[in-house]
Amino acid sequence: MAAERTAIVRHGASLFDRRLTAGRTGNISVRVGDRILITPTGTSLGGLIPDELALLDLNGEHLDGSKPSKEWPIHVETYRARPDSHAVVHLHSSHAAAVSCLAGLDVADCLPPLTAYHVMRVGRVPLVPYMPPGDPALGEEVGRAMSAAHSVLLANHGSVLAGKTLAEAVDAAEELEETARILLLVGDRPVSMVTYNP
Ligand SMILES: O=C(CO)COP(=O)(O)O
Numbered sequence: 001m002a003a004e005r006t007a008i009v010r011h012g013a014s015l016f017d018r019r020l021t022a023g024r025t026g027n028i029s030v031r032v033g034d035r036i037l038i039t040p041t042g043t044s045l046g047g048l049i050p051d052e053l054a055l056l057d058l059n060g061e062h063l064d065g066s067k068p069s070k071e072w073p074i075h076v077e078t079y080r081a082r083p084d085s086h087a088v089v090h091l092h093s094s095h096a097a098a099v100s101c102l103a104g105l106d107v108a109d110c111l112p113p114l115t116a117y118h119v120m121r122v123g124r125v126p127l128v129p130y131m132p133p134g135d136p137a138l139g140e141e142v143g144r145a146m147s148a149a150h151s152v153l154l155a156n157h158g159s160v161l162a163g164k165t166l167a168e169a170v171d172a173a174e175e176l177e178e179t180a181r182i183l184l185l186v187g188d189r190p191v192s193m194v195t196y197n198p
Pocket residue numbers: 024025026027039040041042043068069070071090092133134
């Protein structure tokens with residue numbers, strides 16, 4: 001799993017350096033066969049150490065390494081809901097977090113399809129109601145949402161993206177953040193949307 005360890009550290013540093021998550025927030029995992037490699041709890045994505053990543057089984061049992069992210073239930077439930085997903089990225093990126101605090105969002109799809117790349121990389125974005133970080137019920141709700149989407153917004157919190165690869169999940173997280181930023185930039189002005197193919 002050396003390559004996966006290196007990839008998590010590299011993507012974590014890249015996301016942190018570009019302020020796509022700040023402080024000691026966010027977490028990343030990769031599923032390799034029946035094992036999940038996940039970032040440790042309480043660490044900055046900017047300073048991950050390959051040998052200190054945590055190793056879990058598919059039920060979230062801790063097998064090796066540091067204490068795992070408290071959001072391990074989100075990651076485990078996402079893999080359970082999406083057998084073809086091999087990576088999960090959770091970020092507190094500013095604009096996505098800002099949108100997640102707005103009242104009156106459509107819980108079935110809380111980000112409008114403003115750009116082609118949103119439609120191509122993000123898709124529909126269910127909103128999961130607020131629960132404290134690490135709450136196992138939050139993991140269950142994300143799992144439910146992930147059965148029909150690979151992009152989720154956690155109310156008053158941030159984003160969760162699943163991908164076939166880590167690069168794909170990171171790409172979707174960046175694109176979701178861009179859509180949230182554009183949504184806040186256009187503000188109250190009338191907008192046109194990109195249509196989803198049926
Ligand atoms: O983003 C976070 C909680 O939602 C960070 O938690 P961890 O440090 O436990 O991964």
